[in-house]
Structure formats: structure tokens, C-alpha cells
Amino acid sequence: MTDTGISFDLADLADRVAASVNPQRYLRLQRALATFGGREDGGVERQALTEVETRARQWLMAQVKGHRYRWLYDDAGNLFLRRDGREGQLAPVMTGSHMDTQPVGGWLDGAYGVIAGLEVMLALDDAGLDTRFPLELAIWNNEEGSRFGPGAMGSSAFADPSRLPAFMSSVDADGVLFSDALQRMFDAVQTAGHVPLGRPVSAYIEAHIEQGPVLEAAGSTLGVVTGIQGVRWFEVLVTGSSAHAGTTPLDVRQDAVLAAATLLRRIADAALALGDDRLRVTSGRFEVKSPSINTVADRVLFTIDLRHPEEAVLDAFEAQIRSIVGSGAAPCAGEVSCIMRKPPTPFHPHVVALVEQASNRSGELYQRIGSGAFHDAMYLADRCPTGMLFVPSIKGVSHNVAEDTKEEHLVAGVRVLAATLYSLAR
Numbered sequence: 001m002t003d004t005g006i007s008f009d010l011a012d013l014a015d016r017v018a019a020s021v022n023p024q025r026y027l028r029l030q031r032a033l034a035t036f037g038g039r040e041d042g043g044v045e046r047q048a049l050t051e052v053e054t055r056a057r058q059w060l061m062a063q064v065k066g067h068r069y070r071w072l073y074d075d076a077g078n079l080f081l082r083r084d085g086r087e088g089q090l091a092p093v094m095t096g097s098h099m100d101t102q103p104v105g106g107w108l109d110g111a112y113g114v115i116a117g118l119e120v121m122l123a124l125d126d127a128g129l130d131t132r133f134p135l136e137l138a139i140w141n142n143e144e145g146s147r148f149g150p151g152a153m154g155s156s157a158f159a160d161p162s163r164l165p166a167f168m169s170s171v172d173a174d175g176v177l178f179s180d181a182l183q184r185m186f187d188a189v190q191t192a193g194h195v196p197l198g199r200p201v202s203a204y205i206e207a208h209i210e211q212g213p214v215l216e217a218a219g220s221t222l223g224v225v226t227g228i229q230g231v232r233w234f235e236v237l238v239t240g241s242s243a244h245a246g247t248t249p250l251d252v253r254q255d256a257v258l259a260a261a262t263l264l265r266r267i268a269d270a271a272l273a274l275g276d277d278r279l280r281v282t283s284g285r286f287e288v289k290s291p292s293i294n295t296v297a298d299r300v301l302f303t304i305d306l307r308h309p310e311e312a313v314l315d316a317f318e319a320q321i322r323s324i325v326g327s328g329a330a331p332c333a334g335e336v337s338c339i340m341r342k343p344p345t346p347f348h349p350h351v352v353a354l355v356e357q358a359s360n361r362s363g364e365l366y367q368r369i370g371s372g373a374f375h376d377a378m379y380l381a382d383r384c385p386t387g388m389l390f391v392p393s394i395k396g397v398s399h400n401v402a403e404d405t406k407e408e409h410l411v412a413g414v415r416v417l418a419a420t421l422y423s424l425a426r
């Protein structure tokens with residue numbers, strides 16, 4: 001493989017793999033997976049390590065009985081479907097995504113990358129082609145993070161096994177320990193073998209729905225993903241003084257709610273004033289401590305989720321948040337704590353180029369695009385050359401029962417994934 005492109009013969013073979021993708025089989029499998037946790041309104045309820053998610057894993061494993069693949073698992077609850085290569089000692093080329101959903105989610109978030117990867121393996125069988133590198137389909141555990149926090153536990157522990165012990169003590173809303181839920185899943189899902197966390201991977205590519213409106217608006221069928229934007233999470237604590245609502249004059253109050261609301265307005269205005277359409281600033285939690293209708297609040301905590309593809313912009317806006325809170329909370333006090341930061345993740349130029357070449361050869365309209373959301377690929381990028389491929393989301397809707405993608409777009413994405421994986425693993 002070179003940075004200038006794939007050879008003509010190889011491209012012909014990659015085209016043959018793409019042509020071997022079977023749209024009927026793929027769509028049947030994709031729709032069948034959606035029945036696990038499927039709702040009448042088209043949505044899916046399949047949170048991580050629930051009974052229904054475990055049954056979906058069992059169903060997936062039953063789909064490939066009779067093929068020469070092996071199922072493997074690791075200590076984080078990730079599942080791997082391995083299709084051996086000619087050189088068994090080489091680290092695998094991987095594809096995959098996640099099968100868990102939000103409490104009420106759509107049928108394609110995560111599920112698309114899983115079934116697309118499975119169809120690529122079946123298409124390779126149909127084309128009678130083997131590969132030099134082993135190919136593995138990864139089903140990353142607990143990507144959504146809605147039942148057990150944080151999200152992307154499986155891929156995060158895969159990339160850095162030292163994170164797993166802390167994940168094990170995560171508890172869901174019913175008091176169930178992650179480690180107990182994991183054990184129940186292992187008891188129900190029998191695999192051929194165990195593989196260690198943190199093992200080498202040759203390359204990773206993940207197919208996913210865009211979950212945003214960019215591709216549809218541009219009329220593109222495919223998005224060649226260049227990277228994932230950086231994110232920082234902040235908690236802002238505003239401290240005033242509680243006081244009687246009936247007796248305390250307005251001009252002597254230290255009202256934490258008013259101060260917090262003022263700070264939020266200034267932060268939002270500062271974000272708008274930058275005029276940068278890639279900047280995202282969200283305050284999704286606003287908590288009054290000891291709330292009471294007839295008491296001036298003394299403490300308010302609100303959060304800020306800040307995202308941008310460039311670290312320098314994140315630095316500059318973080319400084320602005322700190323300056324606004326530092327100077328603008330009077331007569332209350334304001335304090336900013338950063339509780340999470342993840343730098344932007346640029347994908348590997350070679351993998352991006354291969355996705356772009358396969359998209360170009362597919363004859364579909366495509367464009368380069370950045371990812372606004374996290375994906376398992378973000379953690380894999382810490383370990384190996386990584387890339388992603390997006391297909392459009394109708395009206396940009398995701399994490400919603402109405403989440404959908406045109407069938408022809410889903411199939412086009414599977415074909416490009418097939419060609420790209422073959423180019424990587426040949």
C-alpha cells in the first residue's frame with residue numbers, strides 16, 4: 001500500500017468485493033436486528049447488556065453458523081467475529097460498531113456498522129476471495145453510555161486496558177453493577193475463545209449513519225470522515241446566599257439562579273459572536289441545589305459541553321468561559337471545573353484516502369466531512385490507522401425513533417466499506 005493510491009488490479013478486485021455485496025441479504029439482516037427491542041413506532045430500545053441486547057448478540061452469532069468464522073470475546077464484553085487471513089500471525093484489519101441503543105433510539109445508530117461489516121465478510125465468501133490479513137468484525141460494548149457511564153466503554157478499554165477496573169464499578173439507575181451485567185451476558189453468550197484487551201490491530205474502519213444533516217443537504221450519498229471533533233466538559237458552580245423571598249429587597253440579594261442565567265447568556269453570546277459554524281456550546285444540565293419556590297437560591301450548578309475540530313479554538317473559548325465566569329457572577333461567586341477533555345481525533349490520511357478512492361470508484365456522490373459525534377473509532381484511532389464512512393441521515397435525525405436512511409444509501413455504504421476493507425486486508 002502506498003500513499004499515492006491502490007494499484008489498478010487491486011482496485012478491480014476491490015470492485016469485485018463491492019459488487020458481491022448482496023443488498024437483499026444485507027437489508028434482511030439489518031431489519032432483523034432491529035426487531036430486538038423494536039417498537040411499533042420504528043424505534044429501538046436495546047440498552048447495553050440488557051436481556052434483549054444479549055439475545056441480539058445470540059441472534060447475530062447464529063447468523064454465521066456454518067461459515068468458517070470464529071467468535072472471540074475480551075474482558076470488556078467486546079465481541080469479535082474473525083475471518084482468518086492467509087497470514088494468521090498478522091494483526092487483524094477490523095471493522096464494526098455497537099449494538100446498544102439509547103433508552104429509546106433508532107434502528108441504525110451502531111447497528112449499521114455491525115451489519116454492514118457482517119455483509120462484507122459474507123460478500124468476500126461469495127466472491128471466493130481470501131485476504132492476507134485476518135478480518136474481524138468488532139461489536140463494541142456499551143457505546144451509548146446511557147445505562148452505564150461513561151460511553152464507549154468497550155472501545156475505550158480495548159485501547160487502554162487500565163481503564164477497565166473503573167468501568168467495572170459503574171452502576172445503572174436500578175443499582176446494577178456493570179461487572180454483574182457483564183457476567184450475565186458472558187453466561188448467556190458462548191464464544192470460541194478469549195482475546196486480550198489492547199492487542200494489536202492493523203487498521204480500523206467504521207461505517208456509521210451521519211446523525212446530522214450535512215450529507216442530505218449537500219445531496220451526497222457518502223461521507224469520507226476526516227476526524228472527530230474535540231470536546232471539553234465543564235461544570236460551573238455559582239454560589240450566592242439563600243434568603244427569604246418575601247422579606248429580602250432585590251438590590252441586596254445574592255441570587256445564584258439569576259447569576260447563573262446571566263453567565264449562560266454571556267457564554268452563549270460569546271459563542272455566537274465568534275461566527276464559527278463549527279463551534280458547539282451546550283448547557284444541558286442546570287441544577288438548583290435545595291430548590292424552593294419561596295427562597296432565593298444559594299447554589300446553582302450548570303454544565304457546558306464545548307466542541308470544535310481545532311484544539312486552538314477549544315483553548316481560546318475555554319479561556320473565554322473562565323473569564324466570563326470569573327468576572328460576571330457578581331455579587332455571587334463562580335467557579336469553573338473541567339471534568340472531561342478529549343482532543344480532536346484526526347483520522348489516518350491513508351485510511352481516509354482509501355475510503356475516498358472507494359467512494360470515487362462507486363460512482364456515488366461523496367464529500368469529506370468531520371464527525372460531530374463520538375464513535376468507537378475515536379478510541380481505535382489511539383491504537384491503529386483508523387477511518388470512518390458516513391451515510392446520510394434523513395433530516396439529520398438520530399437518537400430518535402424516526403432515525404432513518406434510504407435503503408440505496410445504506411447499500412452504497414456497505415459496498416464502499418467492502419472495497420475499503422479489501423484494500424486494507426488484501
Ligand SMILES: [Zn+2]
Nearest residue numbers: 098109110143
Ligand atoms: Zn453510534
